[in-house]
Amino acid sequence: MKKIILIVAVIVVLVAAGLAAWLLFLRPAPEDAAAETEEAVAEEAGVHSGPVQYLELAPSFVVNFPHQGRQRYMQASLSVMSRDSEAIAAVSRHMPLIRHNLINLFSAQLLLVFEDPSGIERLRQLATAEVQQVLINEIGREGIEEVLFTDFVMQ
Structure with missing residues (x-):
């Protein structure tokens, strides 16, 4: 025992x-x-970690629009920010579609920039959503984190 x-x-x-x-x-x-x-x-979720990469959407966007009976102009330089090199390549590959959609967006939304002090930030968020939507349709995921204004002039 x-x-x-x-x-x-x-x-x-x-x-x-x-x-x-x-x-x-x-x-x-x-x-x-x-x-x-x-x-x-x-x-x-399809998010890649790694160093941040930027791609300039060149040339600058120039859009004209009427405001209070006068012709106004907006010129903006944009860059996209991503950690996904495949998404950066997709932005380059689909640049004509992205530029077309952004020009249409800017033409339709520019009055918001004149009427609201936070309009530029709202316009930047809409541009980010527009580029992400193109990438979702083309590669199946958002791919980019932000669209950034690197230059913004309105007259």
Whole structure:
């Protein structure tokens, strides 16, 4: 009977030592597990991590529109920001469609810029959504994070 108790005690000690060793040495650290989980979620969502890349949408956009009986002009230089090199290549490949959609957007929305101080930011957000929609239709995902105004002049 003493042998059985001794064997059980040795087994319990060995299991406890093995569990302690696993917890200390083999189990990933919580921050590593969280980072791996975030990377997996981002990859599933189609978001690539990496360095930020910019692509200038050259030449500048020039749009004319009437405002209070006068002809007005807007000139804007834009760049797209992305961490996905495939999306940057898709923007280059579909540049004529993107430029066409943005010119139509700017022509339709420019009165908002004159009437509201936050209109330029709203116009930038609409431009971002427009480019993302083109990429969704063409490559199946948004691909870019932001459209940025690098120059904006209105007369």
